[in-house]
Amino acid sequence: MTSNNIEHPFAEYIRILGKGKKGSRPLTQDEAYHAMRMILAGDVEEIQLGAFLMLMRVKEETPEELAGFVTAVRETLPKIDTATADLDWSAYAGKRSHLPWFILSSLLLAEQGIKVLMHGSSSHSHKRVFVQDILPVLSLAKAESFADAEQQLKTQNFAYLSLQEFCPALDRMIHLRNLMGLRSPVHTLVRLINPFNAPYSIQGIFHPGYRPVHQEAALLLQQQHMTVIKGEGGETERNPDMQCLAQSVHQGVLSEEIWPPLFSRRHVKPKTLDSKQLIQQWRGEVNDEFAEASIIGTTAIALKLMAKADLQENAQQMATDYWHSRDKSRY
Structure with missing residues (x-):
């Protein structure tokens, strides 16, 4: 004092x-x-x-402020081999209207040898479904430390690391939302941290105005390749019912592209969310067309970001092939 x-x-x-x-x-x-x-x-x-x-x-935070915040956070983290993770995937919003189908997109990429480091937080918003809370449905355990996450990336090409594990101070701040009644800059900053310094980063936001802020902050942070979208519910997930604007950074160059809707009509939102449907969708025990289109569409954006495909159509077809050839017994 x-x-x-x-x-x-x-x-x-x-x-x-x-x-x-x-x-x-x-x-x-x-x-x-x-x-x-x-x-x-x-x-x-x-x-x-x-x-x-x-x-x-x-x-509202500026790109310069975010870059300064992120730099300070990164200095507190353990040093990681840059080859440990290929794709950084932030997951902090939680889902309210639909299940987090993007988890299956990340696992689809992992099955193809792409090492995905997903990071997020436990529930900090009422009536939302968070990745951390449903990992057990897929028989996946969250990483207990940086070393644990590294090991999981080596053995299964996927790891989920909670904010509480790698930056407890920020985790405490993100949970102030219920006390303050408002989100804070922490909700933006955590999406940009990229704790394993992956060359590719994919991010989702809810408010469209934050897309260019993420894009310009990534440029200041010298992120090699980054794409940010207005994701379903604020998560990194393409809503197949809507047009999706993706704003990117590639080696210091800003760009953007529009992904078209995959359906001519909008789907009715489910009345309840049952996390068991995630594993059922993966195993082919249910066939939800919205879920499948969301999984494939999100995977396609990631593949385009990582230059696995040069055109949207090719990325979409590649993602579709991945989905149809997946190992249904894997999870």
Whole structure:
């Protein structure tokens, strides 16, 4: 606790953000980096953290701020061999209207030898289904550490690492949503961390305005290849009923492309979500056309990102072939 007569070092960053309409401004990338370093080190009072997060929420984070935050977080993580993971897949939103079919997309890629590192958090929003909570349905265990995730990537080409394991401070902040009543910049920042420094990263957002922010932040972070989409429910999942705009970064070059809807009509949302349907869909015990199109369509975007196919049509066909030739007894 700082003396009442001496200004706390973190007060500078709150003042920059909160000095009114004319006096406030965004943080520079360097300021954001130092602010996050203080937060992660526990050098910030609780009341300061709340004020900082909500001021950021009101003005909305810039690419420069996100890049500074992510750089600070990455410095706290263990060093990982860059060949450990091929594809970084963030999963923080949780699903409310549909099951998280994108999990099967990631497992489909893993079956083809692509090493997928998925990271996310446990439930922090009411009535949403999170990856971490349904991994047991697929007989998959979340990684208990970085070393465990590395081992899982070697043996099964897929690993799920929770935010609580690799950055407990951010995990605590993301769970402040119910206390604050609002999401915070942490929900954006965690999607960009790429903890295993994979050359390819795929991200999903809910609010379309955040697509270019993710894209430009990835550019500042020198991410080699990244694609961000407005995913179903905010997850990295293509909604087959809707047009999908994918904004990407490839070796320092920004680009975008539109993936067309796969159906001419929209499907009725299921009344309830039964996680057992995930394993049933994989095994071919049920045939939900929306689910299948979502799985294949999401896989196609990932394949296009990774240059496994040069055209959308080829990526879609490759993903379809993967799905039809999958090992139904695998899970």
